[in-house]
Amino acid sequence: MKKKVVSLFVLGVASLILVACGNTGGKPEDMNEEIYNYGVSAVETTEEYLNADITADEADNKMDTLEQSANSIETDEMIDKSVQASINLLAAQFRTLSYNSIDDNISDSDLNDLRDARDDLKETLNME
Numbered sequence: 001m002k003k004k005v006v007s008l009f010v011l012g013v014a015s016l017i018l019v020a021c022g023n024t025g026g027k028p029e030d031m032n033e034e035i036y037n038y039g040v041s042a043v044e045t046t047e048e049y050l051n052a053d054i055t056a057d058e059a060d061n062k063m064d065t066l067e068q069s070a071n072s073i074e075t076d077e078m079i080d081k082s083v084q085a086s087i088n089l090l091a092a093q094f095r096t097l098s099y100n101s102i103d104d105n106i107s108d109s110d111l112n113d114l115r116d117a118r119d120d121l122k123e124t125l126n127m128e
Helices: 002-021 033-050 056-071 078-101 108-124
Strands: none
Touching (some): 056 078
């Protein structure tokens, strides 16, 4: 009897581990591969800026390219349009940051907005 209980317990734990491993993220099923990759690049660019690895101007230039590339893809999928809109938002925020960096006038509020937009995009891309 004790062996059956232990076996059932081990089976239950193994099942939970398998279920948890199945939700590790990755590209959402209905998302266009190119748009997904542009979204991941937008997250990475944002993190490079927040980690002070690149300047606001460099991030602005990268985001401008990503924005143009992502928006050039025709799609009817809502999830793709959501990623395109998130990239557009991040690009607009980097334009503002780039402009404000001229006067060293980047506020905590600007950075928090940037983090929030990045986090929303990460959630859409299943990166969290």
